[in-house]
Amino acid sequence: MLQAIRRPLALLALVGALGAILLSYLTNNKELENHLFKQVQGKNNTVLFLSNSNLGYSNVHLATAFALLEKHPSVKIHYGMFEKLRPRVERVSEYGKRANPAAQPISIHLLHSEEYIVALKTRGVDPESSLITGPGWAGGAFFHRNFRWVLSPWLQEDHLDIYRDCADLINTIDPAVVVLDPILRPAIEATQDADRLYAVLSPNTFETFLKYQPWAKWLWKFPAVTTGYPYPLPWTYIPANIASWARLIYNIVTMDTAEARQFLKSKGIKDPLNFDEHHRVDSPWITQAMREAALPIEYLPPNVSAVGPIVFSAAPAEQQDAELAQWISTAPTVLINLGSMFMYTEERARAMAGGIKLVLDKTDVQVLWKIKKAGVYGDEFREELEGYVDEDRLRIESWLTVDPAALVYEENVVASVHHGGANCYHEALSAGIPHVILPLWADLFDFATYSEYYGIGVWACRPTTPDWTAEGIAEALLKVLDNGEAGVAMRAEARRLGEIARARPGRDAAAQIIADLAGTGK
Structure with a gap:
């Protein structure tokens, strides 16, 4: 009986709230100004x-x-x-x-x-x-x-x-x-x-x-x-x-x-x-x-x-870590940094490693990958990448010695792979480089949507979000790096918006x- 009463009351409250909000939104709340x-x-x-x-x-x-x-x-x-x-x-x-x-x-x-x-x-x-x-x-x-x-x-x-x-x-x-x-x-x-x-x-x-x-x-x-x-x-x-x-x-x-x-x-x-x-x-x-x-x-x-x-960046990359800045200057570089809070499960680490390998196999880029582990597991996920690590085409770090905002401003950084956080999005936007976004919750989906709407990035693994696949990650990165008409247009639009952002x-x-x-x- 009590449950039967609660349901219509909750529905009434919801309808009333929607009505009140709708009325205020239709008027733009300008009376508050x-x-x-x-x-x-x-x-x-x-x-x-x-x-x-x-x-x-x-x-x-x-x-x-x-x-x-x-x-x-x-x-x-x-x-x-x-x-x-x-x-x-x-x-x-x-x-x-x-x-x-x-x-x-x-x-x-x-x-x-x-x-x-x-x-x-x-x-x-x-x-x-x-x-x-x-x-x-x-x-x-x-x-x-x-x-x-x-x-x-x-x-x-x-x-x-x-x-x-x-x-x-x-x-x-x-x-x-x-x-x-x-x-x-x-x-x-x-x-x-x-x-x-x-x-x-x-x-x-x-x-x-x-x-x-x-x-x-x-x-x-x-x-x-x-x-x-x-x-x-x-x-x-x-x-x-x-x-x-x-x-x-x-x-x-x-x-x-x-x-x-x-x-x-x-x-x-x-x-x-x-x-x-x-x-x-x-x-x-x-x-x-x-x-x-x-x-x-x-x-x-x-x-x-x-x-x-x-x-914010405290100083240019070369002043924070001269050796890393020199390494970036040697080849087009993809930065993979999914924010300060995110930690990789072993499954996600394997998917990212697989995606990186597919990209390194098919392009001449190099990759800087920041990874923090969630829990305790071994390094088997990176075994197929060791050849690229030995060649120094891939660097896998648990933390970055340079502010991410300084890294994306390096001339040879050609793409930012991130989780869709507001700061990651705006850092890459200001730097004028395209995004590959792997959103994981709430408003992160919004920034992935914006990147595609404005033609400056790709929502990676969209059909499987929030789960990843190596193929999905590689597909998104290859779209951004491609020298065909779509890839060139994406990079050009990212550069244009970066110039606007940096003007002031x-x-x-x-x-x-x-x-x-x-x-x-x-």
Whole structure:
């Protein structure tokens, strides 16, 4: 009986949510544009960065902090972070001082709690295993079911600890502007509760703003996140697209946050875990999206700045590892780097090794392959490649001695094989080289779709995603390397977009916005 009552209530809630969202989307929420929030004026030319440690999100913050040191030395930077990020912030500070001796070193402040990825794993969402899903309806189920934890995975006590650390930093430092990570929810709440001016700095592109598109185009024109559906969306995909959005909205509507909200409110947080406040129109939102290579939406809220790829490299490759740079200069080179979080199972290692062998057999390229193992297994997967290793046409490394952003800028790097992460995508985009993308979850499918839509890359192993085959990997790479009409056109378009991206580096544009905010306080 109880179950019979719950089902229609859940359906009613879903229909009501869809209706309310549809109404707001049809009007673009423009009534919000005139709504301003009070702000406390902070110390002039003082900036506080608050970010997670995972490089997928923090890279844009590190790159922008470097640009502030280099271009705006009068701005004093404070950085609130988890311990894991400390070495990278120290490195940014060091290289920023080298770039401009007038710059002030970054002041480091630690947040005393577990970082985002650790918290995510405690919730059963592990980027190395459970998060890996296929595209489409079935693949999106896990992501939709765990959307709450993706947005904010911390236990309520840890959430409170981070909030209090951030609130103390804001009160002590008195920054003119706080630069926020969109998935560091406690820091967002601490900043909003303190009525401080802030800017959200995001590695992702326009997916956040799909809801503002006229005529509910998020339902029938743009692929829903996690689906991997092609763009433009074929009409035959529209029912499945709507169903995917409906399931996500249902999971949001039925999200169980009442107990955590009550606890956090009792501790003084004004409006905890209110994900509707994720995007406020009174505060700048800076994205590394580049109009020429991102989801082609029609409307952006007026506070959103799309500055293009925000890429950081401490120094050119030859200054970081002269021997590796020399090796790259000897032949066209394919870089295989699937991001900082990804680890290879033995099955995936075998598939990649097989794909590499097929490509090396048929071309004159050389390959730099970064591989981190998931679990313990032997090196049998690489046995068929040892001849190429001996010839020095293949280098297999567990870590890279050069920043990936510097590697893709090397003249002889002709293709980037990556997982579809926002930073990998924009690094290759800025460098002007084509992509071979092996997406594994959620928004990674989006970047694989963009690469094919704009003719600058290939979604490898698409029929078997997220599983790989040697043949699928080789086929994608050979398309990119081919000297026929299609391959030449792909490389030419990648070069053209790279020239646009490099004309005004996104990190400099983001730093300019933040410096202006720090100088004016508004």
